[in-house]
Amino acid sequence: MTVSQTELQRIMRALxxxxxxxxxxEDGALVQDGETRLALFAEPDPAGGVVVRLHLDLDLFVEEDALxxxxMGMNLMNQGLDYGALNLDPVEDEDADDDSPLTFAVLGRAVLWLRDLGPDELARLREHLRRFEAEVTEAVERTLHGSKGMSA
Incomplete structure (x- = not known):
């Protein structure tokens, strides 16, 4: 099931x-606020409403041996996040041989259910986007630049 172009266009126009x-x-939208770029994907909820998925690429990469x-550090950071979570996604490297360690990208992810695409729900989406980006960015920067920095 996919959200009709009209619904996605309404979300994009409101943003x-x-x-x-x-x-x-291709299947969503890129949302830019200053230097930050979020990927946004929407799909209908079979029970009604729209499910919006947000992906924030943090340009952080981790090798397999540091996992x-x-x-452990990501688990601790995720406990303090209210608007999303940090996840690891394997990075496909076509040039790497089979013995090369895997590399993972650190991504911020969030999911928000919208009751409808009315003005109140679209305003709630905008606020969620803002808080999600700020919270994830702050948590990662605090960890990377703090005294107990995450080593990658």
Whole structure:
């Protein structure tokens, strides 16, 4: 099931009207606020409403041998996040041989259910986007630049 173009366009238009730069991509949208770019994907909820998924690429990469320490640190950071979570996604490297360690990208992810696409729910989406980006960015920067920095 996919959200109709009209629904995605309504979400994009509402975000643009609130001052964000929004660009359509294959199956969603890229939302830019200053230096930050979020990927936004929407799909209908079978029970009604729309499920919006947000992905924030943090440009952080972790090699396989550092995973135990990173996972422990990410778990602690996720406990303090209210608007999303940090996840690891494997990075596909076509040039790497089979013996090369895997590399993972650190991503911020969030999911928000919208009752409908009315003005109140679209304003709630905009606020969620703002808080999600700020919270994830602050948590990562605090960890990377703090006295107990996450080593990758």
């Amino acid at each position: 643009e009207d609130s001052g964000l730069t929004v660009e359509a991509v 135990p320490d990173i996972l």
